[in-house]
Amino acid sequence: MSVPAIAPVTPAISRIGRFYVTRELGRGTVGCVYLGHDPVIGREVAIKTFNPRLTPSERNKYEQQFINEARAAGRLAHPHIVTIYDASVENGATYIAMEYLQGRGLNRVLDSGHRFKPDEVASIVWRLADALNHAHQHQVIHRDIKPANIFMTEGDLPKLIDFGIARAPNRLADKFAHVDDPVTLLHGNNVVGTPNYMSPEQASGKPIDERTDIYSLGAVMYEMLVGHPPFHAESADKLLQQVITKAPPAPVELDQHIPVVLSQIVMKAMSKRPEKRYQSAEQMALEIKRYLLKEQRARRRMRLALPPEAQSKREGFLASHSMMAWLGYFSLAAATVLTGFVLLR
Known part of the structure; x- marks a missing residue:
């Protein structure tokens, strides 16, 4: 950390x-x-x-x-x-x-105005979904997935942090979790989390399972793609009502440069009804991985699809520019030596 x-x-x-x-x-x-x-x-x-x-x-x-x-x-x-x-x-x-981690929280990265490219978002969220799958397999539900609890290390590699309100085997007491925290809510010892990233069932105080983390990860992915959270309201109560009842516009509707597949993944993860979401974080991770592999194959095909003459021109262009760079380097070196000789005279 x-x-x-x-x-x-x-x-x-x-x-x-x-x-x-x-x-x-x-x-x-x-x-x-x-x-x-x-x-x-x-x-x-x-x-x-x-x-x-x-x-x-x-x-x-x-x-x-x-x-x-x-x-x-x-x-x-x-x-x-x-x-x-x-x-x-x-x-x-x-x-x-x-x-001990070196880097900064995803919330600070987003607050700085940084916009991730869609493939970068997919790569980061894929890793987080895989991490959540590991946690869920060990019966740990994080319950507070949000940008502030995702730490970005060097190379934009994410780490899930702060399991303070997680639900895990042998948990001693939920009633102590984040009481009086202005950002995190606790209603009737049941509603625990951060409003903008809470699942509808979490916001309603209903029983939750691993799918609440899937919703929250979808909300984080939404913000990374479009640059702002899925909901906005003047008060926490109104925000919770939006989370419970309102569907946000799909990311691709806000930015046409966002791949449709990623937009669909976000909206499925953020379905109001848990049974409509991915039923495991593993399913979400696999679908994102399929997207990344498809994009990788498409880029490879584009490189191979260049006609021979185009490839020759490309190689010749790179070679000529490389030669020009070396000639420029030697010219500069020669000029430097000559200047030094003149100054020494």
Whole structure:
């Protein structure tokens, strides 16, 4: 795990568990993240613990969320899910030691105005769908898939993070999940998630299963393709009503450059009725993979379809430009040597 780059902060503590604290990476209302060093393995880790400013009662309120995150993500091993190394409570300090990631959250990438190309979106979401399939096979439902919980590492490789409100085997208590969080909602201890990316059944407080994550991933894919979330409203209540009752326009209707196939994948994933969606994240991943393979074959055919004379011209063009580049280089080198000779005289 990582946080947006900020000026280094000297930590008030030097050690958490067996980990030596290097510096503070950032903090929120509840948590604080440090860069640490594992002396046993000899690697850098991100250590997530409570914000030192929390009162004991506030810590008790959120402690089960920390434990749940460790239990949910700790049972998973996938290249696109953050790796949990350790979790413990020592000397009154609850912490999670996890993989140290460098990059930034998908939410910050989107907020910067960056628009992904359709094939880039497909490649990223395919990996996320595969990661969700792995989680679901281990009976872990994330329940809060959103851009802020997708971390983009170098090379635009995504990692699912923050399993704090995930539903997993042996979950201790849902009632502690994200209480009083202004972005995440909790109604009647049933509705948990982030409004713009919640499934209709999640927004209604109905029972959920793995298909709620599929809907949320579809909503993320929607935003990546068109540049904004599928719904917008002045209040959370109105937003939830839109999620429950309203179908957003298909991405291709908003941008004709978006491939129809990707638009269809998004709309199927975001179907209001769970039985109309992909019934597993694996199905969604396979359909995106088929699209990517088809596009790859099409580009290869286009290259091979060039007539011999066109290929010869292309090769001759590249060769001539390469020769011109070398001639230019040697001319510049000769001029530089001559200039140096004149200056030395």
